[in-house]
Amino acid sequence: MQLIEHYLTNNPCYQANVKRADSRYTAFQTNGPKGLMLHSVGCAQPKAEVFCKRWNRADFDKGCVHALIDAGTGAVWQTLPWNYRGWHCGGSGNNTHIGVEMCESDAVRYTGGANFTVLNRSKALADCKRSYEAAVELFAFLCGKYGLDPKTSVCSHREGGKAGIASGHVDPEHYWSGLGAGYTMDGFRADVAAAMQKEAGPAPETEQPAIPFSDVASDDWYADALRWALEKQLILPGSGLFHPEAPLTKAAAVVLLRRFWKRLGAN
Numbered sequence: 001m002q003l004i005e006h007y008l009t010n011n012p013c014y015q016a017n018v019k020r021a022d023s024r025y026t027a028f029q030t031n032g033p034k035g036l037m038l039h040s041v042g043c044a045q046p047k048a049e050v051f052c053k054r055w056n057r058a059d060f061d062k063g064c065v066h067a068l069i070d071a072g073t074g075a076v077w078q079t080l081p082w083n084y085r086g087w088h089c090g091g092s093g094n095n096t097h098i099g100v101e102m103c104e105s106d107a108v109r110y111t112g113g114a115n116f117t118v119l120n121r122s123k124a125l126a127d128c129k130r131s132y133e134a135a136v137e138l139f140a141f142l143c144g145k146y147g148l149d150p151k152t153s154v155c156s157h158r159e160g161g162k163a164g165i166a167s168g169h170v171d172p173e174h175y176w177s178g179l180g181a182g183y184t185m186d187g188f189r190a191d192v193a194a195a196m197q198k199e200a201g202p203a204p205e206t207e208q209p210a211i212p213f214s215d216v217a218s219d220d221w222y223a224d225a226l227r228w229a230l231e232k233q234l235i236l237p238g239s240g241l242f243h244p245e246a247p248l249t250k251a252a253a254v255v256l257l258r259r260f261w262k263r264l265g266a267n
């Protein structure tokens with residue numbers, strides 16, 4: 001994920017956070033986000049930088065999101081610290097949710113409201129895919145950072161509107177469906193969950209070295225201790241059998257003790 005930190009320090013939303021203008025700001029700054037809201041810009045402007053320039057003004061009081069995703073590069077332009085209260089959804093979701101805008105392809109032309117025609121479908125789909133995939137990666141990162149479950153803590157602006165925590169907009173679903181891109185919010189949540197899984201990597205058990213004795217199971221109660229003893233070369237692989245129930249002779253005991261003593265660096 002390419003993250004470009006570009007805080008909109010002149011924007012009045014940023015300034016309200018700096019001044020801790022009221023309890024909504026202090027609460028968000030103290031508690032952090034409880035959810036993440038996905039938007040798309042609703043105009044044919046793929047460049048995040050264009051919005052950053054337009055919004056980074058003291059007289060721009062129409063909004064401020066936490067990040068914009070460039071549709072041409074997939075780069076994430078972070079415009080507010082993640083624990084600042086944003087102005088992104090026109091409802092109480094601003095008190096709880098991080099807001100992220102995906103920029104939209106310039107291969108479409110808006111004709112009024114949320115309606116658009118597609119000028120170049122393959123380019124529009126490629127731009128859409130780029131911003132979608134960057135959003136998946138960003139949301140996986142933020143869910144991990146704030147301990148959020150993507151299945152219950154991620155919504156779109158449209159879903160937020162239906163739930164009564166945002167204004168009645170239709171993004172970003174209108175963009176996906178208008179392009180016939182095949183993306184849905186349920187699919188997005190599943191993709192975020194899968195990206196988190198991938199990030200976490202395989203479970204540690206599968207990374208443990210195999211035990212070279214056929215009479216020892218990897219989950220036997222002493223298996224971890226045996227792995228340690230093998231790694232330290234206190235026990236040697238030998239014949240391939242460990243005989244875990246066999247008694248320890250005096251002869252074997254002194255050999256073991258001497259190996260252990262030498263491992264400690266003593267003579």
Ligand SMILES: [Zn+2]
Pocket residue numbers: 038039040088089157169171
């Ligand atoms: Zn929106």
